[in-house]
Amino acid sequence: MPFWIMIVDDGLVYMGRSRGHRSFPPLMKWSDLTAHPWSNLDPYIGHLRPGIGTFFLTRVLDVKKVSLGIISLRNREEVKTEYPAYWTLSHRWGDPSQIQQLLKTTEQKLRKGISLGDLSHTFRDAALLVYRLGYRYIWIDSLCIFQDSKSDWQHESGTMADIYRHSLCNISAISSSIDPSSGLFHYREHEARLLFPFRISVRAYRTFRTSSTRRLSVGRWMIRNDSAWVDDVENAPLSTHGWVL
Structure with a gap:
């Protein structure tokens, strides 16, 4: 997934x-x-x-x-x-x-x-x-x-x-x-698809980049199933309106 x-x-x-x-x-x-x-x-x-x-x-x-x-x-x-x-x-x-x-x-x-x-x-x-x-x-x-x-x-x-x-x-x-x-x-209550933020080390993932020029930095990060945006926002009834951007 x-x-x-x-x-x-x-x-x-x-x-x-x-x-x-x-x-x-x-x-x-x-x-x-x-x-x-x-x-x-x-x-x-x-x-x-x-x-x-x-x-x-x-x-x-x-x-x-x-x-x-x-x-x-x-x-x-x-x-x-x-x-x-x-x-x-x-x-x-x-x-x-x-x-x-x-x-x-x-x-x-x-x-x-x-x-x-x-x-x-x-x-x-x-x-x-x-x-x-x-x-x-x-x-x-x-x-x-x-x-x-x-x-x-x-x-x-x-x-x-x-x-x-x-x-x-x-x-x-x-x-x-x-x-x-x-x-x-x-x-x-607790969001079923939301995990607790965790600390991640740039040393362990030094090859991972968030863009073509920016390396992943040490800090608080969140991992989330990317279907959440599609299910909750893009597929919401309101998003079918012509001027909702």
């Missing part, structure tokens, strides 16, 4: 129960490494990310008052910073009647502030995640596009590529695409 090896960060938690709170420290670290809220430098290619600072959404969800238990819908004109960083959410709707939607009849409620308790688990987790990571805005299609307006859908769908392309980060609700009511975080 094929396996792949990847570096394990000493600060990550791999075992035990998790419902989100243990996931935030590594997520915050990764978020800081990816981009500072006020930076448009791409750490992977070493220069400006394309389009950052040239596009913003027609409408966006403001999570500033998450600590008070609400999020609010904002128009672009209401956002004081011209091109602030924002996140996006890719999710599977499930039963539309079970999730909050932006309609002509719900617009004012969303603008005044909707309670986190009225949101689906996935939407609530996404808002909390963005807030906890130090950001203010997230775009969710069902709450930022009028679902009862054909003209609004036509306009917004025409900018969908820009919406996702210019977001700081996209949250793919992979697990909740199987069960839309489950949310982003779950209680978990």
Whole structure:
């Protein structure tokens, strides 16, 4: 059976129960490494990310008052910073009647502030995640596009590529695409396909290379069945959507 090896960060938690709170420290670290809220430098290619600072959404969800238990819908004109960083959410709707939607009849409620308790688990987790990571805005299609307006859908769908392309980060609700009511975080026991990290000596495996020029170094490493990514991510229902990257 094929396996792949990847570096394990000493600060990550791999075992035990998790419902989100243990996931935030590594997520915050990764978020800081990816981009500072006020930076448009791409750490992977070493220069400006394309389009950052040239596009913003027609409408966006403001999570500033998450600590008070609400999020609010904002128009672009209401956002004081011209091109602030924002996140996006890719999710599977499930039963539309079970999730909050932006309609002509719900617009004012969303603008005044909707309670986190009225949101689906996935939407609530996404808002909390963005807030906890130090950001203010997230775009969710069902709450930022009028679902009862054909003209609004036509306009917004025409900018969908820009919406996702210019977001700081996209949250793919992979697990909740199987069960839309489950949310982003779950209680978990030991992962059956995850082994405890172990120490490996470069002397014992001096001929092994992680790339054509980089030798395997001493450190904490993890071995995992490479079918996990295929089974859990690539074959998930959400991954069949056209704009999930």
